[in-house]
Amino acid sequence: MARAELDYKEFDNLIELMIRAAQPEPVINDVLHGFGAEEIEQGIQKLLPQSGRTWKGKKAPASTAQPFTRENGNLSITVKTKSDYHYLYFPDDGTNTKHHAGNQQFMLRGAESKSEGIANEIAQKLIEQIEGGI
Numbered sequence: 001m002a003r004a005e006l007d008y009k010e011f012d013n014l015i016e017l018m019i020r021a022a023q024p025e026p027v028i029n030d031v032l033h034g035f036g037a038e039e040i041e042q043g044i045q046k047l048l049p050q051s052g053r054t055w056k057g058k059k060a061p062a063s064t065a066q067p068f069t070r071e072n073g074n075l076s077i078t079v080k081t082k083s084d085y086h087y088l089y090f091p092d093d094g095t096n097t098k099h100h101a102g103n104q105q106f107m108l109r110g111a112e113s114k115s116e117g118i119a120n121e122i123a124q125k126l127i128e129q130i131e132g133g134i
Contacts, residue, residue, distance in 0.1 A: 014119055017126040025075065027125045033072045036118040040079050041068045044110030049091050049100070059084055079111070 018024040048063040059065070067085035071078040081088050094102040 014123050014126075017123055017130065021126045021129045023129065024126060027129055028075055028122055029072075031118065031122045031125055032075070032077045033070075035121050036114075037070050037072075037077045037079060039114040039118055040077065040111045041070075043114040044068070044079065044107055047104075047106035047110050048088070049104065049106070051100075062088055079107075 018028075021027065045063065045067075048061075048067075050061055050063050062081070062085045065085075067081050067088070069080050069082050071080065088107075090097070091100050091102055091104050092107050093105070096102045
């Protein structure tokens with residue numbers, strides 16, 4: 001399972017805003033569970049491989065379907081695949097096969113590609129709270 005985290009050293013201004021805000025935790029949770037989760041899913045979906053295989057009764061490929069489910073935690077969001085799309089483990093973390101390249105890390109790369117935008121959204125919402133907008 002891929003795990004992407006924000007390195008707090010890269011976001012010193014975000015830490016300063018969290019210290020200054022009256023209630024930073026609910027603001028961060030709201031952004032992560034809404035905007036953040038959608039952004040992460042979009043970032044991953046852009047990188048999903050396509051096999052090009054078709055047959056009668058075959059479900060839509062992950063790249064065109066909605067293959068993700070979310071688990072909201074306190075100050076966290078976990079994006080996982082739905083059971084029909086657990087096969088994505090093999091090209092993501094798995095080994096190479098005759099037809100597919102493994103270790104593509106698209107889950108991690110997709111999540112990391114959206115981290116700056118999510119941090120900016122959190123910062124904006126914290127600024128609004130500090131200024132009395134929330």
